[in-house]
Amino acid sequence: MNKDLLLYEKSQPGRRTLRLGRLDVPAADLSALPAGALRRTPPDLPELGELELVRHYVRLSKKNVSIADSFYPLGSCTMKYNPVLNEAATAIPGFNAIHPLQDSGRVQGALAVMKRVADALAAVTGLPGVTLHPAAGAQGELTALLVAHRHFVETGQKQRKMVLIPDSAHGTNPASASIAGLQAVEVASGPDGLVDLDDLAAKLGEDTAVFMITNPSTLGLFETKIAKISEMVHAAGGLVYMDGANLNAILGVARPADFGVDMMHINLHKTFSTPHGGGGPGAGPICVTQELERYLPSPRVVEEEGGLRLDYDTPYSIGMLRGWAGNFGVLLRAYCYIRRLGAEGLLRVAQNAVLNANYLRVKLRGAFHVPYDRMCMHEFVCNTKNQREQGIHAVDVAKRLIDLGHHPMTIYFPLVVSEAMMIEPTETEAKETLDAFVADMLLIAEEAKHEPEKLHAAPVTTPVGRLDEGRAVKDPVLCYTCSH
Numbered sequence: 001m002n003k004d005l006l007l008y009e010k011s012q013p014g015r016r017t018l019r020l021g022r023l024d025v026p027a028a029d030l031s032a033l034p035a036g037a038l039r040r041t042p043p044d045l046p047e048l049g050e051l052e053l054v055r056h057y058v059r060l061s062k063k064n065v066s067i068a069d070s071f072y073p074l075g076s077c078t079m080k081y082n083p084v085l086n087e088a089a090t091a092i093p094g095f096n097a098i099h100p101l102q103d104s105g106r107v108q109g110a111l112a113v114m115k116r117v118a119d120a121l122a123a124v125t126g127l128p129g130v131t132l133h134p135a136a137g138a139q140g141e142l143t144a145l146l147v148a149h150r151h152f153v154e155t156g157q158k159q160r161k162m163v164l165i166p167d168s169a170h171g172t173n174p175a176s177a178s179i180a181g182l183q184a185v186e187v188a189s190g191p192d193g194l195v196d197l198d199d200l201a202a203k204l205g206e207d208t209a210v211f212m213i214t215n216p217s218t219l220g221l222f223e224t225k226i227a228k229i230s231e232m233v234h235a236a237g238g239l240v241y242m243d244g245a246n247l248n249a250i251l252g253v254a255r256p257a258d259f260g261v262d263m264m265h266i267n268l269h270k271t272f273s274t275p276h277g278g279g280g281p282g283a284g285p286i287c288v289t290q291e292l293e294r295y296l297p298s299p300r301v302v303e304e305e306g307g308l309r310l311d312y313d314t315p316y317s318i319g320m321l322r323g324w325a326g327n328f329g330v331l332l333r334a335y336c337y338i339r340r341l342g343a344e345g346l347l348r349v350a351q352n353a354v355l356n357a358n359y360l361r362v363k364l365r366g367a368f369h370v371p372y373d374r375m376c377m378h379e380f381v382c383n384t385k386n387q388r389e390q391g392i393h394a395v396d397v398a399k400r401l402i403d404l405g406h407h408p409m410t411i412y413f414p415l416v417v418s419e420a421m422m423i424e425p426t427e428t429e430a431k432e433t434l435d436a437f438v439a440d441m442l443l444i445a446e447e448a449k450h451e452p453e454k455l456h457a458a459p460v461t462t463p464v465g466r467l468d469e470g471r472a473v474k475d476p477v478l479c480y481t482c483s484h
């Protein structure tokens with residue numbers, strides 16, 4: 001928020017108020033603030049009627065494609081389901097009008113929500129130490145690697161600096177390793193898309209800190225040898241980190257601690273219906289073994305006689321990674337989802353996620369090449385190998401989907417599959433929606449054969465056609481008052 005909005009003192013005899021836009025909020029004592037920090041005149045804010053404001057936001061929303069418009073088969077890390085009921089909970093004043101510095105005696109309800117979310121995550125992962133601090137999955141990765149590093153320093157093994165990462169991993173994994181001051185080392189995948197155990201064995205050693213594995217992987221495959229892999233990593237003295245972005249595929253079916261995982265992050269926006277937040281402000285809590293718990297960021301919610309409080313007395317903690325103890329509004333949304341579904345409903349999440357992905361894989365495999373064509377988890381990867389002769393690329397299929405009213409799938413990721421099209425329907429889509437998508441994908445496959453120019457020209461139904469995407473990233477035209 002613009003700080004101009006915050007520090008405007010409205011002088012009225014005998015009463016001091018903070019003026020927040022047009023809302024007068026009785027304030028406590030402002031005398032502690034330096035006189036120079038207080039406004040003498042009101043900020044020059046635009047005066048708008050409700051209708052103008054509503055029209056402005058509706059106009060903006062119409063420019064965006066969202067889950068409210070159409071199916072969103074984007075793969076990797078994107079749940080896309082943000083139930084309206086979650087928003088209602090966050091509007092409750094007892095939740096949205098509190099401050100992290102309030103005395104814990106006055107925010108017991110909020111602390112209870114945080115504690116219950118942490119307990120639920122510990123239950124589904126089997127890992128008892130939970131921090132709710134990280135603002136995104138990537139920040140969870142960084143947090144866990146800092147925790148691992150602190151553990152190795154404390155146990156006299158600070159030479160352990162290598163982070164082994166499979167080649168199918170999300171780019172945030174090696175990035176987190178390097179931000180943590182560690183070194184990323186790539187581990188090859190075998191022809192089955194799973195970790196090549198010989199390559200892993202050759203790279204494990206006294207310098208191994210962590211093996212960082214995404215399970216199920218970004219290829220949508222469950223790492224069937226995960227227990228053996230964990231054994232190998234532990235035998236070499238390393239820790240197993242699981243990128244839990246894809247936890248929705250195994251929720252309530254398998255607990256990562258049971259197959260040897262020591263630490264993991266959970267993308268609440270992927271598994272527990274919260275908004276993604278573009279890398280934050282979202283939430284990517286991490287769960288760790290009891291042995292690693294004391295290194296987690298501070299503060300954490302603890303229970304003691306008389307209630308809950310935030311505990312700052314944490315001498316081994318890596319410290320604070322971000323302000324306060326977590327992104328409360330996001331945690332609250334996850335809590336609503338967890339409570340609405342219960343243990344049985346959470347298990348159905350995994351079952352439906354896997355069923356829906358396999359339904360699409362089987363329906364599409366005749367038309368598009370599926371490099372790892374076997375039972376998949378929450379997503380699968382296909383490509384345009386069958387359309388190569390017509391000069392059709394993944395981007396052409398994706399753009400044509402826009403004309404047919406669907407959001408495109410993720411393309412060109414994971415990097416280990418050329419012309420990758422990564423499709424994730426998610427657990428929350430109906431069969432009718434999946435069938436409509438299949439029909440359009442099959443139509444595109446036919447068009448690729450007979451009218452390839454139609455795919456090359458797509459999209460034709462959007463205000464702008466094909467963009468120079470490289471340039472759009474480097475030289476964006478950002479204009480918030482545009483009416484076109």
Ligand SMILES: Cc1ncc(COP(=O)(O)O)c(C=O)c1O
Pocket residue numbers: 076077136137138139170172214218243245246267278279282284
């Ligand atoms: C496998 C995987 N790991 C990590 C991340 C990072 O998560 P976030 O976007 O919350 O930082 C993502 C998603 O972007 C992902 O797909």
